[in-house]
Amino acid sequence: MKIKFGSSTHSRINLFAIWIFLVSVLYFFPDTKLCAQATQFITHPDKILFDARHAYQQNNFATARHLFDQYLLQNNYNNVNDNTIHANPVFVTEAKFYQAVCAYMVNASDAEMLLAKFIDETSSGQYEAQAYFYLGKYYFANGNFKEALACFSKSDTRNLTEEEADELNFKLGYSNFTNKQWNDAKTALAKIIDKKNSAYYHPANYYYGFISLQQQNYNSAIASFNRLDKHKTYSPYIPYYTALIYYYQNRYNELLEYAEPRINQPGVQHQTELNQLVGLVHFNKGNFEKALPFLEFYESKSKKLSGNDLYMVAFTQYKTQHYDRALKNFSELSNAKDSLKQNALYHLADCYLKTNQKQEARNAFFSASQLNANADIKETALFSYAKLSFELGFDNDAIKNLQDFIVAYPKSKNNVAAYSLLSQVFEFTQNYSKALEVLEQVGGNKIPELSESVQRVAYLRGVELFNERKFDQAIEHFNKSLAAAQEPSYTALAHFWTADAYYRQAKYNNAINHANRYLATAGGRAQSDKVNPASARYTLGYALFKQQKYADAFSHFEAVTDALANNSNTQPVIAPLYPDALLRSGDCQFMQRNYKSAANFYNAVINKSLPGTDYAYFQKSMIAGLTGFPEEKISGMKSLIKNYANSYYTDDAMYQIGLTQISINQGNQAISTLEELLKKYPQSDYAPKAIANIALTNFNLNNLDAALFNYERIMKQYPKSPQANDAVMGIRDVYAARGDAQGYINYMQQYPDFAISTNAQDTLSYEIAESYYNKGDCTSAIKEFTDYLHLFQQGAFALYAHFYRGQCLYSRELYDQARTDYDYVIAQKGNPFMEQALDKGGRIALYIDKNYAKAHGLFEQLLNQTTRKELVIEALRGLVRTSYFTQNATDIKQYTQQLITQPNATQDDKLDAVYYPALLDWEQKRYAEALPNLQKVANQSVGPEGAKARYCIADIYLKQGKLEEAKNACMRVAKETPSHEYWVAKSYLTLADVYLANKQIFQAKATVESIIEGYEPTDDGILQAAKEKLKQIQTLEAQGSKLEE
DSSP states (O other): OOOOGGGOHHHHHHHHHHHHHHHHOOTTSOOOSTTOOOOOOOOOOOHHHHHHHHHHHTTOHHHHHHHHHHHHHHTTTTOTTOOSOOSOHHHHHHHHHHHHHHHHHTTOTTHHHHHHHHHHHOOSSTTHHHHHHHHHHHHHHTTOHHHHHHHHHHOOSTTSOHHHHHHHHHHHHHHHHHTTOHHHHHHHHTTTTTOTTSTTHHHHHHHHHHHHHHTTOHHHHHHHHHTTTTOTTTGGGHHHHHHHHHHHTTOHHHHHHHHHHHTTSTTOSSHHHHHHHHHHHHHHTTOHHHHHHHHHHHHHHOSOBOHHHHHHHHHHHHHTTOHHHHHHHHHHGGGSOHHHHHHHHHHHHHHHHHTTOHHHHHHHHHHHHTOOSOHHHHHHHHHHHHHHHHHTTOHHHHHHHHHHHHHHOTTOTTHHHHHHHHHHHHHHOSOHHHHHHHHHHTTGGGOHHHHHHHHHHHHHHHHHHHHTTOHHHHHHHHHHHHHTOOSHHHHHHHHHHHHHHHHHTTOHHHHHHHHHHHHHHHTTOOSSSSSSHHHHHHHHHHHHHHTTOHHHHHHHHHHHHHHHTTTTTTOTTTTTHHHHHHHHHHHHHHHTTOHHHHHHHHHHHHHTTOTTHHHHHHHHHHHHHHTTOHHHHHHHHHHHHHHOTTOTTHHHHHHHHHHHHHHTTOHHHHHHHHHHHHHHOTTOTTHHHHHHHHHHHHHHTTOHHHHHHHHHHHHHHOTTSHHHHHHHHHHHHHHHHHTOHHHHHHHHTTOHHHHHHTSHHHHHHHHHHHHHHHTTOHHHHHHHHHHHHHHOTTOTTHHHHHHHHHHHHHHTTOHHHHHHHHHHHHHSTTOTTHHHHHHHHHHIIIIISOOHHHHHHHHHHHHHHOOOHHHHHHHHHHHHHHHHHTTOHHHHHHHHHHHHTSTTOOHHHHHHHHHHHHHHHHHTTOHHHHHHHHHHHHHHOOSHHHHHHHHHHHHHHHHTTOHHHHHHHHHHHHHHOTTOHHHHHHHHHHHHHHHHHTTOHHHHHHHHHHHHHHOOOOSSSHHHHHHHHHHHHHHHHHHHOOBOO
16 A cells, blocks of 8 residues: 555645744844945935934934934924924935834834834835835734735835845745745745845745745755755755655655655754655555654654554554554554555454454454445455454354355355354354354255254254253254254254153153154164163153053163163263162052062162162052051161151151051050151141041040040141141041030131031032142133132132142243232141242242342241252252342351252252352452352353353452453353353453553454444443443543544
8 A cells, every 4th residue: 555645634734834834933034124224315414414314324223213303303393283494305204214214223112103104194205115115124023924015015126225125025025925925925035046145045045945845846946945955044954845845756766865864964854754755755665674764753753643644654564574563553543534444454453463362353353344445355354353253262253253244245255264164163152042043044954064053053052941941942943953954963862852851841742752762863872971872761761650651661760770780870970860760660660569579679779778768768668568567667667767867758757657556556656656746847748637647546545635635736727728627527526425516516616717618619619620720721720719719718728729729820920920829828837838839939039029038038938847858959049049149148158058968959059059159259349259169150151150150250350450361251251151142241341441451442442342333232231331431442542542633
């Protein structure tokens, strides 16, 4: 790119600035005031006039002025009413003229007035032209060149000496010069430029040469400037003007020969501009090494540069491989206009590449790709941006920009490379949603290079949705993967997870279908630790078990146990399947009453002390009871209680012991066992049943008072339980045994609701609603339960109606309505649905209502009440989260420790146990404690928690002043968790702050502009923050820029 000096705004301003300089400097001109030649006087005998003339001739202007004043006063010149005959008018005119001239010579305050008055009163004569000359000199000396020009134009040289004539012509020329009357100025100055002996010879040539330069009369200008080459005052200015003329005449070699030896001479003027000219000539010749020192000198001495000049300096630095210096200047040009800006950004990007700053190069290519001045640069920049996005691991951007490139430039020479890059990036991307969207938009199924990518990406997106428990969407994506089947391994994987998703939706036939198709496709080979034939058979077994097809289920569970019997300990991912498959195998045989076979499976668990041993003991004991060995059943249950005191099944075991003791007529022992159950597990679901059995056993033992007491316990503690209705009948039996019918009637008056609520209509209405619920028809069930509760608000089955309706509403995601039902259930003490209501109510409060205090209380209540392993862990999960949201550092420490020690804690649980305390530490500015735990989360998660953890790490490093670590942490968010766009954008805002701290203004600006350009949500504060930061950056940029506005 060649730079034309004349096209530069700065170059034109140079000439104007020089003109301003020339019209403001008067020391060039010789002072002629005190050496003016006196005009010859006419002799006159008058003594005063004679003395005045003599004083004037002696340059004694003050005395002469005084005498001329006396002479005029003596002749009553100023007395208009005086009729005295005055002196000769010629002498009076002479005296008036010299009076004014003397006033000028001594800088008298009335000099202008006297000269102007003389001119006004003298219509013509020998002194008029001279008067204009002196008045012009007065104005000239005082910088009033417009008035001076008017006076000099009315003067002439006829009555002036040669020196005065030269002075007149110079000052006339100069006054025209100041008023930009170039031709008139040259006409006047031309009369002097050849008069070597004139005092005005040199200044006249100087201005004449400058005007000639201005008018592009270069030969004339050179001639005048050559006359000044040795002059002490003017010679320092001549090298620049001469070089400038050579440049305009395209005499570049002569310019260099002339200017380079003079450029560093002492006192040389316009050295900055002269360096610019020499550098420019070398630049346009392609001699960048020679141009560099001259252009850098010019840049260093200039406060502001035009866009072209700054580009020339930057490009020269770029061509001479001084990339660090070029970076600074190209960056400044990011505020230039149109093609200059785009060129600068493109070369800026290349400078970054040359210095191995790929991220910064990527930003510059992006900025260049957004401009339309040069189509070739736009195309190349967009492709380079996409390519660098891929190389740096910004898969999300790479996909989008490669897609944009292919659409915008379908015939580009880079299209083959673009498709190749796109197929590669799909192998690495983790933003599967965006990748699939792009693949579908570009018709990936029809492009050989991309068809396998469609299968893979659709599958991986399905897995993401599966992990988010969005099973319908997951199945949809697995089907897309299956429709694009290319690679058998992905076909098998898609079938496997489709089966699992259908199972979790209780769509067991579909689950069985896809599990079988997986087994047929997999060919007995495992695809991963999680995906293998054993796991598929495990799913099949459960699906069949849920359909009560116990024989078919057993065949699959047994196949799982056979497959894993020898290697379950070496595969930790599937290790839990082995003991569970043993237990389910036993359950299948149990349900088919194959008790001996069932016992063998339970014993296999017990003998190896596998997880679930407590359940195996319980089931084995139940088999003993069912096969006629009640004492063995009791012994087995007691062993369970002794060896597994914290087991979920201990209250079940105690209850079964009590029932068995009743069945073998050990009533008193049964009562003791059941009372112990109530004492140890007062919140157990068995509590009302245990009390009912205690009451009935006492009744059978004829302990009528004890029986009545326990029936009353049910009525008071569990009035909404099914046992309450039985208790009414039991109380009736007690009073009947006593022969006290009236006593029963009187007693029941304290429970009037039971008389109303146990009628046939109550029961019938409830049973209709419950039948719909049991059939899975939630729509009808919700309506019928609502009708029942409207009719029987305090009905016998109100608790059941509220709970079952709440379950249906929850399954339909009608959480506001479900909340009301769960709150009702929770308010009824000692009911069998308490734990489930606490669990669901806590979830609604936490995830839907964001009522963290309420959720915290519900989960604490659940944790203190339940013995079920799955509910214990759900309670702890909720408490970890609510402790974080309520900013309770003490509770979060306590509950995370409990969570990670649970035997059924998942990897996600263990991650949360690190994540939420770390987040709390970060928010409360305990950065030293937060950082290592945030690192752990970032290393283990690519989900939203991992994305936020990465952002928090970047924020901590920035606050600690560790800028390089902060920059890398910001990049990590975009590279590793690109689908979480909010945290990516937040990290880019932090990255902009990192760049600002490093004084990389352009990079900060480009980063923020990329957010404004590409971020779509408008309601989360990101765009507003980006726009505010851009204003801040633009202010900083303007303060430090050398670029002319």
